[in-house]
Amino acid sequence: MTKSSAVDERVRSASLLTKILRRPEFGAFLGAVAIFVMFAATDTTGNFANLSGISGWTDIAAPIGIVAIAVALLMIAGEFDLSTGVLVGTTGLLIGMLVTEVGLDIWTSIVIALLFAGTVGFINGYVVVKTKLPSFIVTLATFFVLKGANMAFTKSVTGSVRVTGTDKAEGFEVAEAIFASKIGEPGFQISIVWWIAVTVIATFVLTRTRFGNWIFAVGGDANAARNAGVPVDKTKIILFVYTALSAALVGIMFVLRLKGMQAGQGVGQEFYYIIAAAVGGTLLTGGAGSAIGASLGALIMGMAYIGIPFSRWDSDWTSTFLGVILFTAVMINTYIGRKAKGGKK
Template sequence: MTEAVQAQKDERVKTVSPWRRALIRPELGGICGTILVFLLFGAIAGDSGMFKAEGIMNWTVVSAQFMIIAVGACLLMIAGEFDLSTGSMIGFSGTVMAILSVHMGWPLWAAILFTFGFCMLIGALNGWLVVKTGLPSFIVTLAFLFILRGLTIWGSVYFTRQTIIGGVGEKAQSDWLAPVFGGKILTGFFTWMGEAGWIATFTRGSRAGQPVVDGIPMLVVWALALVILGHLLLTRTRFGNWIFAAGGDAQAARYVGVPVNRVKISMFMFSAFCATVFATCQVMEFGSAAADRGMLKEFEAIICVVIGGALLTGGYGSVIGAALGAVIFGVVQQGLFFANAESSLFRVFLGAILLVAVIMNTYIRRIITGER
């Protein structure tokens, strides 16, 4: 009798059913939720143009916005920490970029690179305070939520006497780095589809004959790139194993040589990086920065991650699941608009789906750990 057969007959060897194996996949909730919202809005808003080229691009862009910040929040939550300063970081980084380029005369590319470096240093400071003081990341980043938002408003008023800083669009026209965040790709392909009659085109005005959707915004490209990068980092590298270990049991991870402090600080920096990417894309899109941008985005990012299957206790989650959570948000937000429903219902949806996701994740955690 082979060892494999003996192992199968050994009562100490616990077999896992296919159902249980599927149930503990972190992406399960995101997959089910995505299917449900597509079916729902396909039924109630399918005739309103939601699933035509322009409608698809609308909810894709909104989903991409959630997706960018959800990737950073996901990796940080798997590492066992939270970042409540994400929303304030979005407003802060955009304002810094605009002040440096418009009011201090910096080249836009230099302002962008400096802002990324500066904001990642702030993320490192968040992480350093958490690991050195032992304070909960909830408290540390909550403090930075107020600090950054206050500095954003003060800086805007001090330099411009207003909370909206314009003029970035003019600086971006001749800048080599601006198109990386504010341009579009595949414009020729979409023009060809418009000429072939595959997608709608404008019928009047100066844009007559041009496609309604003329390319894929760099915001979407950044979102997909970050999802792929985050997924590969988490599932294909030793550092990804360290992230899971740091969030699962930090002390045990230290005993086996995992640099837990470095992992956590790196994830805070990556969260700040994702927030700055989001802010830069917004600044390039609108040609301005506003002090109130990013409000409540930190909570929306966390909800995306929880919907995607991550546990609030850390050590378990999926970047793909978080991306699906972002798609759910984008489809629901735009679906309510296409269905002519009250937009405030989106907040009701956020609260309800967060509650359902936490209950489901708690149940899954009990299955994983064998708790009753």
């Protein structure tokens, strides 16, 4: 046997191509490029690929991406949260009522809303880790509790299903500038800046910190992680709290931007967050994924929502299109992952 043929497979270096293929967001990147090219080619307005079009689809993608990143991290750890969408509305309604019914200033209302959302996330995580019930069931129950409370409480307090007048609160202008203003031309929403910042921070935490290693370990094999000294329960609870706070951040953006909130705001969005994470290469079984991938998944959804009407397709098919994207992306990510298994990092 020659010396070259005796090289241990476990220490063999992977090629650059193999390393790229191994990235969980690689499939989402290819998908984003393909979707952009398709809609740029079929666009009948001439605006999809220019600044006004980009501001449109990034405006849709940003709030989805902010929460989808948190959902992705939670999914990497092997858990789901189906209460994120309704919590967006709950946060906005709570801020609106604290301002209009209690008379608090906007900043105090925001702090209380964040504390409330964090408490909901803590309860979700605590119940999951202590009862060992599936997070799907626990957070689905939270979803229905909040959905009913949003509608019933709002109607009992305001006499309608909407809260308005948050722009009259003290400190509103400063809060609006931070969370709901427009920047540059032709008017990009500042939520894009928040989205980019969240992506960068989450990527750093996931790839460069001990906590990021814990997340992957918990999702890969919780028992093995626990035996290795990883605080599994603590890690999951922190991620549930983070997911809830991300939903609250989007709720704050919406209530300041719209100067009010509907009781049904956010309901159904939880599936979009999961779709964005899955399209971005996050495994539904846990143990793999990335914040960048979740952002790319959100970007694809934003392009679809703007590209379909710009191409004069029937908008009723939007959900069907997203379903096809989800299935295709998962299949591509699975195929690429299997092909890239041979090399070592």
